Amino acid sequence: MVVKSATKKKLMDLGIAEEYAHRLADDRKWDDVKILSAGEIAQTCATDSGMAQQISEVIQGSTKAAQKEKATPKTLIRRRVASRRRKKSLLPLQSYDSEEKMRQIHRDIDVDDPIYVQLFDVAAKGDIRITPKTIYDLVLGIHARGEKKLTAAQARKVIASADASMVKSRVDPYEAVGITTAQSIGEPGTQMTMRTFHYAGVATVNVTQGLPRVIEIVDSRKVPKTPTMKVYLEENNSKGKPLRTDEKKVQQIAAALETTTTRDIASIDVDVAQRHLNLQLNVSNLRLKKMTGAEVRDKLQRALRLYIQVDNEARPKILKIIPGITKEDDLAELANDPPTYTALLQLEEKVKKLRLKGLPDIVRANVQGPNRDTGEFYISTIGSNLARVSEFAGVDRGRTYTNNINEIYQCFGVEAARQAIINEMKDTLEGAGLEVDVRHLITVSDVMTSEGEVRAIGRHGVSGTKHSILARSAFEVTVNHLLRAAVIGERDNLRGVAENIIVGQPVALGTGSVQLYYIPEEN
Structure with missing residues (x-):
């Protein structure tokens, strides 16, 4: 059955x-x-x-x-207009202006700096291809050492050293960058495995770090184990008054974002004999959540569609809810038709989990700051809901950030998700004290997002969708891949690394990429 x-x-x-x-x-x-x-x-x-x-x-x-x-008379319930929701607006598509993009990149470059002019001239005379941004980074490094000027010989030496470093960092044709990337991340990952165990018992660490976080990223988990957000606010509110520097207003927004359930502001007692629920409101919690007893009663009535009795109409502290009673006139029939025990328990479960205030999935919202330079406050959250938070009035959508890569992909697209993968992996590795070149992280993120969506590095993603039958079989579920390929008649051209190693022939990378033919002369 x-x-x-x-x-x-x-x-x-x-x-x-x-x-x-x-x-x-x-x-x-x-x-x-x-x-x-x-x-x-x-x-x-x-x-x-x-x-x-x-x-x-x-x-x-x-x-x-x-x-x-x-056609029974219905209870009229006033629906409050949401005042904090931002109206969705579609921005017109704009063509990509590469020149304007370069001007934005070079906007912070001081082209009048004497050392910058000197290095730029040396690079131009020597026909050395170095970008203005790279030259200015060299200038900042020179100023950091306390140097005010350079001799001609020193300028040539700086440019020559930079050019040599750039030539050395270039990838040779047909170099196996994937293997290099795997080794460059995998070896430090071994160190991170041992360091991860030391996080146990540390009270300040409340976000997934170390190797578990790296696994979350490369597995493209839909929801991370500890989703968090950094919510930044606009400079002024709709009335033109300062917002991000006003701690009181920031706290009000944080309270409005944080999910508040009935269990957070009241103790629920089931009266089995009288077949009703008693809600004892906690005054201190109400004050903390910026709510009133009348507001709680109004929201419960709208959500449950039931009549709620209170001890005080102006400032209620005790609420009484009876299953099936939608209006005050129904109380007279209660003695003849009392609610069932099952209905009472079901109502209790529903009331416990009822969201009275805040956004879904935002478990906690705390105000952080102020910034020493700008005096700005921001909100850090436990839980993430980027789409709804971005619509909230006063939130700066351009700077608000979440560690949930899937939400970034859904809201901003694959390019934003690609950059988020790089940022999250970089922060995780640096937090563990490991130095991994960002180019390796870029390689991983490019592979994960190359198909226009965020794919996992595994048999359900990148490794499982390779064109080579042998490469797919070498990873996991070997028999399934081989049987499926045989049934549909797939063909393997043996162009990759794994499949050539399996069959024992040279790999078409590095020196193996060169093909020489000898054609003897005929007499």
């Missing part, structure tokens, strides 16, 4: 006995139950025709059409 739990729950909510609900929900969805006749119900439930007719009437009376025919 396969009982549909949702169907059984709905039947029990209608007041049908659990025994009959269990039999009716046997491998049936709600739509299948609605069309059962009284005779079929009697046969299924093994009961008499009278009881079957009553069950049929209850089921038919629960449909939307039947409820409309009743």
Whole structure:
């Protein structure tokens, strides 16, 4: 017997006995139950025709059409207009202006600096291709050493050294950059494995770090183990008053972002004898969450569609909720038709998890700052919801950041996700005290996003979608790949590394990429 739990729950909510609900929900969805006749119900439930007719009437009376025919007076509930939600606006597509992009990059370069002019002239005379940004980085390094000027010989030496370093860092044709990247990340990863164990018991570390975080990134997990956000605010609010530097206003926004459930602001007691719920509001928690008792009552009424009794209309502290009572007039019929114990427990579970304030998935929001230079405050969160937070009034969408790469991809596209992968891996490795060249991280992120979406490095992503049959088989589930390739008649051209090693022939990389032919002269 396969009982549909949702169907059984709905039947029990209608007041049908659990025994009959269990039999009716046997491998049936709600739509299948609605069309059962009284005779079929009697046969299924093994009961008499009278009881079957009553069950049929209850089921038919629960449909939307039947409820409309009743035309009972409805409780009017005021719906509050959301004031903090930002209207979505679609920006027009703009062509990519490469010249303007270069001007933005070079905007911070001081072209009048005498050392910059000197180095730029030396590079131009020697026909050495070095970008202005690289030259200015050299200038900043020279100034950091306290040098005010350079001799001609020193300038030539600086440019020659920079050129030699750039030539040395270039990738040779047909070099196996993938293997180099794997070794460059894998070897420090061994050190990180040992260091990760030392994080246990450290109270300040509340974000996944070390090797577990790297695994999350390369596996392209939809939701990280500890999602977090940094929410930055706009300079002024809609009224033109300072926002990001006003701690009180930032705290108000943080309180509005943080998810507040009924359990956070009240203790819930089930009165089994009287068949109702008692909610004792915690005044200090209400003050902390920037809420009032009247606001809690209003939100509970709108969410539950039930009538709620209070001890004080102006400042309620105790709320009384009875299942099935939608208006005050229904209290008179309570003695004749009391709510069931099942309905009471179901209402308790629903009330506990009810979100009264804040955004979904934002478990905690804390104000950080101020910045020493700008006096700016920002909000750090436990939990992430980039799409909803970006719509919030006062939030700077351009600077707000999350460590959930999948959310960045959904909101901003694959290029933003690519940069997020680089940033997250770089921060994780540097946090563990490891030095890995950023070019290796760029290689990994390029491979993960090369198909226009974020793919995992594994058999469900990059490794499992390789063109070579042998390369796919060499990773995991060897038999499955070989059988599937044989059934559909795939062909392997042996152009990669793994497949050539498997069959024992030279790899078409490095020296193996050169093909020499000897054509003897005919006499």
